[in-house]
Amino acid sequence: xxxxxxxxxxxxxxxxxxxxxxxxxxxxxxxxxxxxxxxxxxxxxxxxxxxxxxxxxxxxxxxxxxxxxxxxxxxxxxxxxxxxxxxxxxxxxxxxxxxxxxxxxxxxxxxxxxxxxxxxxxxxxxxxxxxxxxxxxxxxxxxxxxxxxxxxxxxxxxxxxxxxxxxxxxxxxxxxxxxxxxxxxxxxxxxxxxxxxxxxxxxxxxxxxxxxxxxxxxxxxxxxxxxxxxxxxxxxxxxxxxxxxxxxxxxxxxxxxxxxxxxxxxxxxxxxxxxxxxxxxxxxxxxxxxxxxxxxxxxxxxxxxxxxxxxxxxxxxxxxxxxxxxxxxxxxxxxxxxxxxxxxxxxxxxxxxxxxxxx
Amino acid sequence: xxxxxxxxxxxxxxxxxxxxxxxxxxxxxxxxxxxxxxxxxxxxxxxxxxxxxxxxxxxxxxxxxxxxxxxxxxxxxxxxxxxxxxxxxxxxxxxxxxxxxxxxxxxxxxxxxxxxxxxxxxxxxxxxxxxxxxxxxxxxxxxxxxxxxxxxxxxxxxxxxxxxxxxxxxxxxxxxxxxxxxxxxxxxxxxxxxxxxxxxxxxxxxxxxxxxxxxxxxxxxxxxxxxxxxxxxxxxxxxxxxxxxxxxxxxxxxxxxxxxxxxxxxxxxxxxxxxxxxxxxxxxxxxxxxxxxxxxxxxxxxxxxxxxxxxxxxxxxxxxxxxxxxxxxxxxxxxxxxxxxxxxxxxxxxxxxxxxxxx
DNA sequence: CTGAAAGCGCTTACAG
DNA sequence: CTGAAAGCGCTTACAG
Numbered sequence: 001x002x003x004x005x006x007x008x009x010x011x012x013x014x015x016x017x018x019x020x021x022x023x024x025x026x027x028x029x030x031x032x033x034x035x036x037x038x039x040x041x042x043x044x045x046x047x048x049x050x051x052x053x054x055x056x057x058x059x060x061x062x063x064x065x066x067x068x069x070x071x072x073x074x075x076x077x078x079x080x081x082x083x084x085x086x087x088x089x090x091x092x093x094x095x096x097x098x099x100x101x102x103x104x105x106x107x108x109x110x111x112x113x114x115x116x117x118x119x120x121x122x123x124x125x126x127x128x129x130x131x132x133x134x135x136x137x138x139x140x141x142x143x144x145x146x147x148x149x150x151x152x153x154x155x156x157x158x159x160x161x162x163x164x165x166x167x168x169x170x171x172x173x174x175x176x177x178x179x180x181x182x183x184x185x186x187x188x189x190x191x192x193x194x195x196x197x198x199x200x201x202x203x204x205x206x207x208x209x210x211x212x213x214x215x216x217x218x219x220x221x222x223x224x225x226x227x228x229x230x231x232x233x234x235x236x237x238x239x240x241x242x243x244x245x246x247x248x249x250x251x252x253x254x255x256x257x258x259x260x261x262x263x264x265x266x267x268x269x270x271x272x273x274x275x276x277x278x279x280x281x282x283x284x285x286x287x288x289x290x291x292x293x294x295x296x297x298x299x300x301x302x303x304x305x306x307x308x309x310x311x312x313x314x315x316x317x318x319x320x321x322x323x324x325x326x327x328x329x330x331x332x333x334x335x336x337x338x339x340x341x342x343x344x345x346x347x348x349x350x351x352x353x354x355x356x357x358x359x
Numbered sequence: 360x361x362x363x364x365x366x367x368x369x370x371x372x373x374x375x376x377x378x379x380x381x382x383x384x385x386x387x388x389x390x391x392x393x394x395x396x397x398x399x400x401x402x403x404x405x406x407x408x409x410x411x412x413x414x415x416x417x418x419x420x421x422x423x424x425x426x427x428x429x430x431x432x433x434x435x436x437x438x439x440x441x442x443x444x445x446x447x448x449x450x451x452x453x454x455x456x457x458x459x460x461x462x463x464x465x466x467x468x469x470x471x472x473x474x475x476x477x478x479x480x481x482x483x484x485x486x487x488x489x490x491x492x493x494x495x496x497x498x499x500x501x502x503x504x505x506x507x508x509x510x511x512x513x514x515x516x517x518x519x520x521x522x523x524x525x526x527x528x529x530x531x532x533x534x535x536x537x538x539x540x541x542x543x544x545x546x547x548x549x550x551x552x553x554x555x556x557x558x559x560x561x562x563x564x565x566x567x568x569x570x571x572x573x574x575x576x577x578x579x580x581x582x583x584x585x586x587x588x589x590x591x592x593x594x595x596x597x598x599x600x601x602x603x604x605x606x607x608x609x610x611x612x613x614x615x616x617x618x619x620x621x622x623x624x625x626x627x628x629x630x631x632x633x634x635x636x637x638x639x640x641x642x643x644x645x646x647x648x649x650x651x652x653x654x655x656x657x658x659x660x661x662x663x664x665x666x667x668x669x670x671x672x673x674x675x676x677x678x679x680x681x682x683x684x685x686x687x688x689x690x691x692x693x694x695x696x697x698x699x700x701x702x703x704x705x706x707x708x709x710x711x712x713x714x715x716x717x718x
Numbered sequence: 719c720t721g722a723a724a725g726c727g728c729t730t731a732c733a734g
Numbered sequence: 735c736t737g738a739a740a741g742c743g744c745t746t747a748c749a750g
Contacts, residue, residue, distance in 0.1 A: 009743055020721045025745060035719060056418045056480045057743035060726045065415060067458070067479070075444040078632045084443070085434040088461050097479050099426070099456050102447050120426070120456050121415050222635055244633060247606075251637040254613035273437045274603060274633060276581055278610040368727055379737045384729060394735060416727035419742045721750080726743105734737080 008049040017045055028053070059121065067097045068300060069117035069125035071110065075102045078244060078272050083145070086293035087126055094297055096123070103130055114138050124300040126293075131186055141303035143296040147189045148327045155296045155326045157287035159192035160199075162330030166239060166267055166285050167200020169332060173339060175201075175237040175265065179230050180209040181249060182241045193241045193269060208235075212245060225249065228256035236264050237338075243268035243275050246282055250337065261339035271333055280336035291328045299326075367408040376404055387412070418480060426456045427659060428476035428484035430469065434461040437603055437631050442504070445652035446485055453656055455482070462489055473497050483659040485652075490545055500662035502655040506548045507686045514655045514685045516646035518548050519555035521689030525598060525626055525644050526559020528691060532698060534560075534596040534624065538589050539568040540608060541600045552600045552628060567594075571604060584608065587615035595623050596697075602627035602634050605641055609696065620698035630692055639695035650687045658685075 010028075014021045019038070027034040027042035034042075045051075059065040068091050072080060084100070091098045101117055103110035110130055117125055124141035135144055135152065144154045170178060180197055182190045198207055210230075216223055227238060227249055238253070240246035246268025253260055260266050260280055268275065271286035369387075373380040378397070386393040386401035393401075404410075418424040427450050431439060443459070450457045460476055462469035469489055476484055483500035494503055494511065503513045529537060539556055541549045557566055575582055586597060586608055597612070599605035605627025612619055619625050619639055627634065630645035 011743080021743085022722080022745080023720055025743095026720085029745085038719085052478055054419070054480065054743050055478055056415060056424060057726090058745075059415045060413070060419050060728090060742090061744045061746085063726075070459075075447065076440045076632065078437075078440070080440050080443075081435045081437070084439075084459065085461055085463075088434065088459055092460075092475065097458050097475070100429075100443065100447055100459055101451075102444055104444075104448075116451065116456070119411055119414055121413065222640065224638070244636065247633055248636050248638070251610065251613065251639075254610065255619075255638045257616075260614075273435065274606055277603065277607050279583070279607070279614040280610075281581065370727080380727085381729080381738080382736055384727095385736085388729085397735085413727050416742090417729075419726090419744085420728045420730085422742075719750105721748105723748090724746090726745095728742090730740090732737105732739090734735105 007052050009051075009054065013042060013045050013049060013051060016049070017041060064123050064304065065121040066095065067099055067120070067122050068297070069099050069101055069114075069120075069122040071101045071103060071113055071117070071125055071127040071129075073103055073110070073128055073130040074105045075100070079270055081273070082270075082287070082289045083128060083293075086289035087297070090290075090293040090297040094301055096297070096301075105130060123304045126296050126300065131184070131188075141300050143299050145292060145296055147192050148325060149188050149192055155292055155299065156328070157292060157330050158327040159189050159330070160196035161327075162269070162285040162287075162332075163193040163196020163198075163241075164200035165196075165330065165332045166269075166283075167197040167202070167205075169200075169283070169334065169338065170237050170239060170265065170267065171201050171205055173237075173265065175205065177206045177234050178208075178237040178239055179227075179235045180207055180239050180241070181225070181245045182209060182211050183245055184213045185211050190241045197239055197241075212248075225252060227252050228258060231256075231258050231264050238264060238266045240266070240268045243270050243272040243282055243284055246284070246337075247274060247278065250278065250280075250282070261337055265338040267338055275333075276335065283335045283338040284333050286331045286333055288328050288331060295326050295328065366411050368410075368413065372401060372404050372408060372410055375408070376400060423482050423663065424480040425454065426458055426479070426481050427656070428458050428460055428473075428479075428481040430460045430462060430472055430476070430484055430486040430488075432462055432469070432487055432489040433464045434459070438629055440632070441629075441646070441648045442487060442652075445648035446656070449649075449652040449656040453660055455656070455660075464489065482663045485655050485659065490543070490547075500659050502658050504651060504655055506551050507684060508547050508551055514651055514658065515687065516651060516689050517686040518551035518689070519558075520686075521628070521644040521646075521691075522552040522555020522557075522600075523559035524555075524689065524691045525628075525642075526556040526561070528559075528642070528693065528697065529596050529598060529624065529626065530560050530564055532596075532624065534564065536565045536593050537567075537596040537598055538586070538594045539566055539598050539600070540584070540604050541568060541570050542604055543572045544570050549600045556598055556600075571607075584611055586611050587617060590615075590617050590623050597623060597625045599625070599627045602629050602631040602641055602643055605643070605696075606633060606637065609637065609639075609641070620696055624697040626697055634692075635694065642694045642697040643692050645690045645692055647687050647690060654685050654687065 010021045010024045014024045023034055024042050027039045055066055070087050088098050099117060099120060099122060101113035103113050107130055118139060126143050126145060127135055128145045129135055135142060144152055145156055146154050147156050147159050178201055180194050182194055194209060215225060238249045240249055246266055250260055250266045258264060267283040269285050271284045275282040275284050369380045369383045373383045382393060383401050386398045414425055429446050447457050458476060458479060458481060460472035462472050466489055477498060485502050486494055487504045488494055494501060503511055504515055505513050506515050506518050537560055539553050541553055553568060574584060597608045599608055605625055609619055609625045617623060626642040628644050630643045634641040634643050
């Protein structure tokens with residue numbers, strides 16, 4: 001019974017050439033045990049026959065699947081596109097596939113999702129943990145993307161320093177009374193950013209912190225945040241710790257007739273898709289997801305692949321690899337919402353997507 | 360050499376019990392060829408030993424990997440979270456894993472991404488095609504999520520009817536001069552929505568269509584859309600074909616001091632993450648991604664799995680399955696941006712996510 | 719430089 | 735109801 005596959009396998013190539021399957025394997029994998037002429041002949045025949053190697057069979061034999069898992073706290077998170085794209089790209093450059101798993105904010109489901117990935121034989125996984133979760137040993141290499149203040153094997157943006165940069169920016173602009181806006185005080189990332197903001201603003205600046213979650217617990221979800229009153233009370237800058245909160249602040253202020261940026265400044269974090277598109281465009285701080293993903297994947301690969309020779313120098317990005325704790329700088333992107341002229345933009349705006357849906 | 364796996368395999372269970380591996384396999388798969396007592400004993404031993412089946416080996420043997428591919432035009436698309444979450448969920452309920460592939464807006468990369476998925480032995484794939492792409496036969500079952508006006512094996516929201524609903528809503532509100540805002544005239548989805556909007560508004564309403572892509576080709580990316588002038592010219596409603604464009608319109612109008620909704624209405628499509636969060640919250644039309652994903656996955660599974668018995672009635676959602684062309688109704692969500700009081704909200708707002716990052 | 723053989727862990731006819 | 739055997743497609747020592 002040959003229910004499997006449609007195309008030819010190694011034996012077919014071997015038979016067509018009158019050689020053994022082992023030789024075909026060696027020729028194709030280029031481990032140098034086969035004569036150059038034979039290698040060429042094998043390659044040609046493989047191409048002619050439209051040979052596609054079975055990664056499944058290889059996985060069974062070698063014990064490595066060539067697949068990595070990506071575990072996310074909640075795929076609906078607006079930052080997810082950036083993360084997933086960067087990880088998918090880094091992984092596929094390194095020859096790995098990416099299996100996604102959504103824990104939907106649920107801690108039990110996170111465990112379950114990890115288990116499913118293990119069953120499927122992933123060689124390692126990237127975990128963006130649910131708030132407050134510590135990842136136990138799961139029996140395969142793991143890279144956690146979180147914040148440096150989370151202990152463990154982590155790659156992350158330097159959220160604190162990113163906050164500090166934004167704080168300095170606002171301080172230089174002359175703001176002396178700043179409202180910091182966070183979603184949840186339970187978030188390490190958000191606390192890091194707020195800590196950095198305060199430090200960057202410096203001791204001469206008066207700060208207050210508004211946690212949206214707390215306000216909503218009293219006023220109800222989606223309630224106004226009372227920002228107009230804050231503006232009246234002398235706050236001139238509203239520094240949110242995410243672009244989602246920044247957008248909420250911006251529209252609430254605009255709706256109240258308060259001009260941004262001429263009356264007050266608004267800033268966010270993460271350079272989410274809408275940030276360059278709204279009027280005024282949002283000043284924000286962006287994580288270097290490409291680098292973070294590269295570091296995470298490189299760390300995983302080092303843990304997975306036997307230390308052969310150093311061969312592929314490309315895999316190790318400029319000799320930098322995640323060693324226990326890696327923190328990647330964030331990048332301040334100044335746009336109109338903090339009053340800078342458009343020409344001061346430090347970053348090309350997000351390109352709109354080319355898909356049918358969603359744009 | 361036993362480089363593979365850490366845990367026990369079937370042979371280990373078989374040996375521990377003094378039976379054959381075949382019997383263990385039959386017992387565990389519950390195909391009813393084994394006596395109830397033995398089944399129980401096998402199960403117990405498997406649990407005791409912490410047996411985890413090798414999906415890889417099963418895949419090699421059966422020719423089915425239990426993995427589905429998800430091909431996206433651009434993971435950065437703001438709609439991607441909804442799609443990915445729904446697909447991941449539907450697939451994992453059906454026992455399948457999901458491998459992601461990003462074509463990054465590039466048509467060559469789409470082909471390449473599909474090829475990589477095939478190599479990895481996916482049993483089928485869900486494709487959200489790049490604009491204008493027609494998916495060729497890829498050698499495995501495919502479900503395309505697009506629009507009913509795209510020919511082929513498609514599951515989609517009924518974009519036209521969704522537009523019509525929005526059109527009727529705006530018409531009932533008394534609008535007689537409406538600006539339709541789209542991103543790109545090359546998009547079938549957007550054209551369908553615009554067609555529906557016009558039909559829903561009816562012949563008594565004056566319409567004009569603004570394509571952002573065209574404006575930007577002249578004025579530059581991120582340029583103002585001149586909406587204040589439109590308002591001055593008598594347009595009282597701005598119906599965007601995506602919430603991203605709607606947000607752009609909303610903030611541009613607000614910035615110009617035009618009150619939404621008391622002076623003009625703004626509406627969008629897709630219920631993207633920020634829609635319930637901005638002030639005023641956006642009236643929009645939402646795709647039923649859960650149903651679309653269920654239909655797509657169900658269609659794939661029917662194509663993949665041999666027609667055994669009808670057994671799992673759950674897999675077929677209420678007897679409805681994608682048969683060639685399936686169109687799922689869209690849902691109008693009325694919020695403040697078109698002037699309705701908050702209490703008229705037809706839909707619970709999106710929950711903020713519980714992750715560390717992005718909120 | 720090339721080949722024969724074993725084996726990764728499972729499932730599936732086929733016998734008993 | 736249970737088992738022996740073959741085989742999915744590959745890779746890897748080991749011989750020649």
